[in-house]
Amino acid sequence: MFPASNHSSVTEFVLLGFSNDPALNKILFIIFLLLYLCSVLGNGLIIILIYLDSRLHTPMYFFLSILSLLDMGYITTTVPQMLVHLLSSSKLISFASCWLQMYVFGALGFIECIFFVVMAYDRYVAICFPLRYMLILNWNLCVRLVVVTWVSGFFLSLVHTYFTMNFPFCGPNIINHYFCEGPSVRSLACMDIHLIEIVDFFLSFFIVLVPLLLILASYVRITMAILKIKSTQGRYKAFSTCVSHLIVVTLFYVPAIYIYMRPNSNYAIERDKQISLFYNMFTALLNPVVYSLRNKDIKAAFIKIVMQNRVV
Numbered sequence: 001m002f003p004a005s006n007h008s009s010v011t012e013f014v015l016l017g018f019s020n021d022p023a024l025n026k027i028l029f030i031i032f033l034l035l036y037l038c039s040v041l042g043n044g045l046i047i048i049l050i051y052l053d054s055r056l057h058t059p060m061y062f063f064l065s066i067l068s069l070l071d072m073g074y075i076t077t078t079v080p081q082m083l084v085h086l087l088s089s090s091k092l093i094s095f096a097s098c099w100l101q102m103y104v105f106g107a108l109g110f111i112e113c114i115f116f117v118v119m120a121y122d123r124y125v126a127i128c129f130p131l132r133y134m135l136i137l138n139w140n141l142c143v144r145l146v147v148v149t150w151v152s153g154f155f156l157s158l159v160h161t162y163f164t165m166n167f168p169f170c171g172p173n174i175i176n177h178y179f180c181e182g183p184s185v186r187s188l189a190c191m192d193i194h195l196i197e198i199v200d201f202f203l204s205f206f207i208v209l210v211p212l213l214l215i216l217a218s219y220v221r222i223t224m225a226i227l228k229i230k231s232t233q234g235r236y237k238a239f240s241t242c243v244s245h246l247i248v249v250t251l252f253y254v255p256a257i258y259i260y261m262r263p264n265s266n267y268a269i270e271r272d273k274q275i276s277l278f279y280n281m282f283t284a285l286l287n288p289v290v291y292s293l294r295n296k297d298i299k300a301a302f303i304k305i306v307m308q309n310r311v312v
Contacts, residue, residue, distance in 0.1 A: 010169035013098050013185075015091045017082065017178045018273065029086040035285055036079045042288035043068035046298065053301035059137040060126065060241075063119050064291060066146055067248075070115065071284035074108045077101060078179040078280055085178070095165075098180040103161040106182065109256070110207055111153030116249050117211045118145050120218040123242050128225045156207065160200075167191060177273055179280075183259070184272075204260040212253055219246070244291050251286060255279035 019025055050056045050065045078101065085091045093101070126133050164182050167189035177184040186196065222242060229235045255275045292298045 010173045014174045025086040039285040049301040075284040077105045102180045107154040107157035120215040124218040251283045
């Protein structure tokens with residue numbers, strides 16, 4: 001469902017990206033291409049390892065595979081087009097393509113915000129109710145949590161994107177960004193968007209801060225449960241299962257709050273682009289690194305697959 005064409009005289013946008021210097025763009029192309037490939041391969045490897053190793057067929061690793069899938073989609077929504085624009089003299093994107101990119105990117109972002117709550121709930125059940133872990137988080141519940149999260153994310157993004165792209169755009173059509181991100185696109189609207197920015201701020205408050213508060217509440221209960229464990233080794237083992245999740249939550253939420261929790265989204269545009277690049281590209285790259293380096297089961301699964309291939 002696209003906005004009516006008579007609402008806007010703009011049929012395409014220009015994405016400025018990071019630089020107009022062809023030599024610098026070639027260097028950036030190589031750097032971003034390598035980062036993109038590493039991110040896709042790293043997240044893809046985690047999904048494959050979890051699928052192949054039966055010891056990883058638990059709710060925690062099932063949720064981790066979904067997170068890796070989200071990260072692959074998240075980075076693929078924006079980076080391939082950015083790579084094309086780095087080598088092309090034309091940096092145009094059609095109105096419909098911009099709409100679609102904003103919608104998918106927003107949906108995956110909303111899903112990830114909500115999904116971190118699901119992963120925090122998984123750690124809460126595992127530590128607070130270890131003997132009933134598989135009984136509470138049965139596969140039926142796990143699948144339903146994933147489905148509800150994805151449906152909610154795509155629905156919220158549809159509402160958010162529709163209202164953004166339904167603004168009248170009469171020119172200019174130059175977006176000072178490397179992809180169609182909501183705040184940057186809204187700044188081109190031919191109308192006063194002050195009220196819309198306030199509404200969007202409260203929407204972001206609900207989508208970003210409410211899940212974050214639920215995560216913090218889960219970790220308060222987790223911390224209380226860990227402190228009741230008598231042995232130091234037991235407390236360390238319990239807490240170590242949460243560290244990776246806490247790191248990726250921090251990497252995702254800190255830049256997201258900075259970008260979307262400000263009423264005036266036009267402030268420090270160049271800095272906003274750099275921060276957007278961080279939570280879009282680098283978090284997707286760092287997530288598999290964080291989980292693989294700190295997780296003995298993932299490393300053991302990788303060694304097992306490698307040894308099996310050597311024998312073959």
